[in-house]
Amino acid sequence: MEFKDRVAIVTGGARGIGKAIALAFAREGARVVLVDVDEEMLETLKNEIKKRKGVAIAASCDITKSAEVKAMVEKVQKAFGRVDILVNNAGIIRRGTIETITEEDWDKVIEVNLKGTFNCSKAVVETMKQQRYGKIINVSSIAGKMGDITSAPGYGPSKAGIDALTKTLARQLAQYGINVNGVAPHAIETEMSAQWSPERRKEIIASIPLGRLGKPEDVADAVLFLASDDASFITGEILDVNGGALMD
Ligand SMILES: NC(=O)c1ccc[n+]([C@@H]2O[C@H](COP(=O)([O-])OP(=O)(O)OC[C@H]3O[C@@H](n4cnc5c(N)ncnc54)[C@H](O)[C@@H]3O)[C@@H](O)[C@H]2O)c1
Structure with missing residues (x-):
């Protein structure tokens, strides 16, 4: 298995896209660290992975709090002794x-999406440098490239910030054997997109050349590719997972 014994941290790992990514890594033999603020769902998923003979630990952590993120990475070190992969997926x-x-909502979106990605990346860098091996994959959005389509201003800017952070870290960390990439999904069927009205849903599907909404597993497949050694010469890339809605 491609990821046998690799240690993969997945933020926002309790549900939606993060859950699909965590399940895919576990299926491929990785030791998975499920990070989320939703403790109950974390425990449920951890047990589901264990039932499937996978290896997972749950780490309840708010990624906007750097002290909590540091403690989470220390817990991972204690459990597994290394961190190979970080998927910055949590977002609002x-x-x-x-x-x-509101100003509060603007701040909250930037704090979770952009600062959370910064906090988690910063917390794993030293370990990855020492290993001379690491893969950081940031879950961005089509909104980072096109501006907000279905969201209030704040979400798109936070994702554009993530894209710039991805390229910045890719440049700075390449010399240590660390690849930093992103995926830019659009219209994936999760709780986040469940808020669309039926009319909005129809409009969105009509705007997607492949004629359907994405599945969380579509994003997971792209993340696993970027985390794999098949992508070892790729860094600073933001890979579209959007059914053709944006071709850039
Ligand atoms: N669903 C889509 O159509 C879509 C499209 C483009 C990008 N994305 C991105 O994909 C990622 C996952 O989206 P999703 O649709 O699965 O969303 P989701 O709302 O279903 O899941 C997000 C998860 O992040 C967790 N989370 C939120 N704040 C957190 C915090 N401060 N600390 C730790 N965990 C926190 C939540 O508890 C939840 O489990 C997000 O970054 C989102 O912006 C989603």
Whole structure:
């Protein structure tokens, strides 16, 4: 198995895209660290992975709090002694317009999506440098490239920030054998997209050349590719997973 004994941290790993990524890594033999603020769902998924003979630990952690993130990475070190892969997947969205979004919501979206990605990346870098091996994959969005389509202003800027951070870290960490890449999904069927009205859903599907919404597993497949040694000469890339909705 490609990821046998690799240690993979997946933030926002309790549900949606993060859950699909965690299950895929576990299936491929990785030791998975499930990070989320939702402790109950973390425990459920951890048990599901164990039932399938996979290896997983749950780490309840708010990625906006650097002290909690540090403690989480220390827990991983203690359990497994290394960190090979970090998937910065946790993210939040707000709906609305520039008129309706509040300052608090703007701050919260930037804090979780962008600062959370920064906090987790910073916490694993020293270990990955020592190993001279590491893969960081950031879950961005089509909104980082196109601006907000279904969300209030804040989400797109946070994802554009993630794209720039991905390229910055890719440049700075390449010399240590660390690849940093991103995926930019669009219209994936999760709780996040479940808020669309039936009309909005139809419009979105009509705008996607492949004619369907994405599945969490579509994103997981792209993440596993970027985390694999098949992608060892790829860094600073933001891979579209959007059914053709944006071809850039
Ligand atoms: N669903 C889509 O259509 C879509 C499209 C493009 C990008 N994305 C991105 O994919 C990622 C996952 O999205 P999803 O649709 O699975 O969302 P989701 O809402 O189903 O899951 C997000 C997870 O992140 C966790 N989380 C939120 N704040 C956190 C925090 N501070 N610390 C730790 N965990 C936290 C939540 O508890 C939840 O389990 C997000 O970054 C999102 O922006 C999703």
